[in-house]
Amino acid sequence: MITLNSTTIVQPDNTGVKEELMQIYHDRMRVNGSLQRNFFGVKKQATLTWSRLAPADYQTLIGFFTTGSAIAYSNTLSAYSGGSMSFTGLPMHTEDVYLPGATLLRSLTVTLREI
Numbered sequence: 001m002i003t004l005n006s007t008t009i010v011q012p013d014n015t016g017v018k019e020e021l022m023q024i025y026h027d028r029m030r031v032n033g034s035l036q037r038n039f040f041g042v043k044k045q046a047t048l049t050w051s052r053l054a055p056a057d058y059q060t061l062i063g064f065f066t067t068g069s070a071i072a073y074s075n076t077l078s079a080y081s082g083g084s085m086s087f088t089g090l091p092m093h094t095e096d097v098y099l100p101g102a103t104l105l106r107s108l109t110v111t112l113r114e115i
Contacts (some may be wrong), residue, residue: 002048003074003097004064010057014021019078019085024034043114044087046073050098051107058106070071073112087114 002011005042024040062072070088078085089112096107 003072004061005072006074009061010050010053012048013051017049018049019075020045021080027067033115044085044089045111045113046075046085046089047109049107049109049113052089052105053108055104055106058108061108061110062093062095065093070115071112087112091113 002009002017008056022043022045024043026038026040028036028038030036050057050061070090072086072088074084074086076084091112093108097108098106099105099107
């Protein structure tokens with residue numbers, strides 16, 4: 001179950017959760033062609049996608065992502081070691097157009113990157 005700031009949210013679509021460990025490094029190529037890597041660490045990242053959000057759910061989620069504040073992310077059903085992933089991150093979201101018809105359904109994608 002995924003929560004944001006300890007609040008249970010409408011769960012993303014079946015294929016709408018992508019969790020990953022981002023390696024932070026800098027590669028440098030020398031004149032002779034040899035490569036040197038400076039490794040600085042690992043940051044967690046989660047991308048969540050909802051394809052058909054009802055207006056109330058959309059308003060709840062967009063409220064998290066437009067404050068400019070960091071968000072506490074937690075997934076107790078993660079595939080990573082220990083079965084859970086938790087971190088505090090900043091959101092980068094993309095809003096989409098309303099789906100056809102008078103349903104007011106919208107899709108939404110957000111990427112949370114650990115700070």
